[in-house]
Amino acid sequence: MIPSLRSTLLVFMSLLVVGIAYACGGTDDNGGTDPVTTGTIAVTVRVDGATQAGVLVQRFAPGSSTLAAAVSTNNNGVATFSAVEAGNWDVEVVLPSGFELDQGEQGRKSVTVVASQTTSASFNLVDAFTGETIEATGGLQFSPSALTITAGTAVRWINASSVLHTVTPDGHSEWTAATLSDNGSTFVHTFSTPGTYQYFCQPHVGSGMTGTITVN
Ligand SMILES: [Cu+2]
Structure with missing residues (x-):
């Protein structure tokens, strides 16, 4: 082996050893130069x-x-x-x-x-919620999908999955479209006016993720 190549290899190996030692510094217990804080x-x-x-x-x-x-x-x-x-x-x-x-x-x-x-x-x-709860499920459904309530009742939609759902009004403006971004996300709306309110989930309407609230 020619000397210059040999010394280059030695330097490279030294750097490699130092690099490995540095990378392992976070888990060693020898009080090294990279203590975990x-x-x-x-x-x-x-x-x-x-x-x-x-x-x-x-x-x-x-x-x-x-x-x-x-x-x-x-x-x-x-x-x-x-x-x-x-x-x-x-x-x-x-x-x-x-x-x-x-x-x-x-x-x-x-x-x-x-x-x-x-x-x-x-x-x-x-x-402690006292109204009605509708789950937006991982099966791409609102459950229950049809709900009948009396005026003055609060409805809470809760995301019971880890995919994003929306609660988007279909042909009315009783509420502004809400996003249930993650598991546990909620949207609450209190209905004061009798009527039939349809809604859908924007990403999953094609899978039939729709619902209806009937307020008497
Ligand atoms: Cu959805």
């Missing part, structure tokens, strides 16, 4: 005892009103904040329409993040 906050949200997807959880510096981050709960009801600097933080649940804090529950809690560890918190909510 962040951890994870996992916040579980339950409604009436069952985990709830699609609920927004916010993170703040302690006592601050300036939002540091916001994450929605996943299908397991967990909002995960990753790469959070170690130290004290506040987490606060944003209540979806019709949901309330369970008795004695706090809507904002202090958590302490420890480097390389996951800190858990939870919020327990109850569903």
Whole structure:
């Protein structure tokens, strides 16, 4: 091997070793040059005892009103904040329409993040909505698709799937088209005028995702 090629290879190998050592620095425990200073906050949200997807959880510096981050709960009801600097933080649940804090529950809690560890918190909510609920399902249906109510009744549409649905008026302007962007997203409208109100889901009308509200 010619000397210049040999030294080039040596330099390359050295850089490779240094690179690998640097990349592994985040997980080693030898007090190396790349100490981990962040951890994870996992916040579980339950409604009436069952985990709830699609609920927004916010993170703040302690006592601050300036939002540091916001994450929605996943299908397991967990909002995960990753790469959070170690130290004290506040987490606060944003209540979806019709949901309330369970008795004695706090809507904002202090958590302490420890480097390389996951800190858990939870919020327990109850569903206090008193009107009618229609689910927008993963099967691309409104359930129930036909609903009869009396004037003055509130109707809540809730996304019971992880796909985007809309609640779009069909030929009337009783409400403005609403988007149910993710699991747990809600839209509430109170009907005060008797009549028949048809609506559809914009992305799934072709699959027959339509509904009718009859107000007596
Ligand atoms: Cu839809």
